[in-house]
Amino acid sequence: MSDAGDLRGTLGIGDDGAFGIRFERLLGHPPERVWAWITEPERLDRWLPGCAIDARVGGEARFDFGDEGTATGTVTEVVPPGRSGLLVHGWSWEGVPDSVVRWQLEEAPGGTRLTLVHRELVPEPAVDFAIGWHVMLDALALAADGEPTDTVWDSVEEIAGLYAVELRD
Secondary structure (H helix, E strand, O other), rough: OOOOOOOOEEEEOOOOOOOEEEEEEEEEHHHHHHHHHHHHHHHHHHHOOEEEEOOOOOOOOEEEHHHHEEEEEEEEEEEOOEEEEEEEEEEHHHHHHHHEEEEEEEOOOOOOEEEEEEEEEOHHHHHHHHHHHHHHHHHHHHHOOOOOOHHHHHHHHHHHHHHHOOOOO
């Protein structure tokens, strides 16, 4: 896996004027395989236990983080991958205004470019969400490569340091 700093997401105002988080990752697998790791329950459970995405319009996206909380949302857009793919769902987290998560897969040299954008956020929880997405995308990359993911959350303090100055200056 690359250095954590190389995989860092960006936080800020997007082209649509909404505050958000953006990650781009290059995964060494074709879009169809990456899609399967995001949408097939048995694969998703290997890198994100307790979470599920019903990848059809109107389906539920559920991210259960135990004591940390649960995010839920409705899938609003699905384009299964060929050379590209798209999955968009809501993100409802207690005490935070609803937001939107967009997973875009594009065929790229060497595999797939995964762009994850979490937008329509308020700045206050955005840093925490960025840390979470960073670790989750690390877990996805490991799982897709056939590597264990059981210690990926051990790096959360190191990753949090990458985002420590965001919005807190």
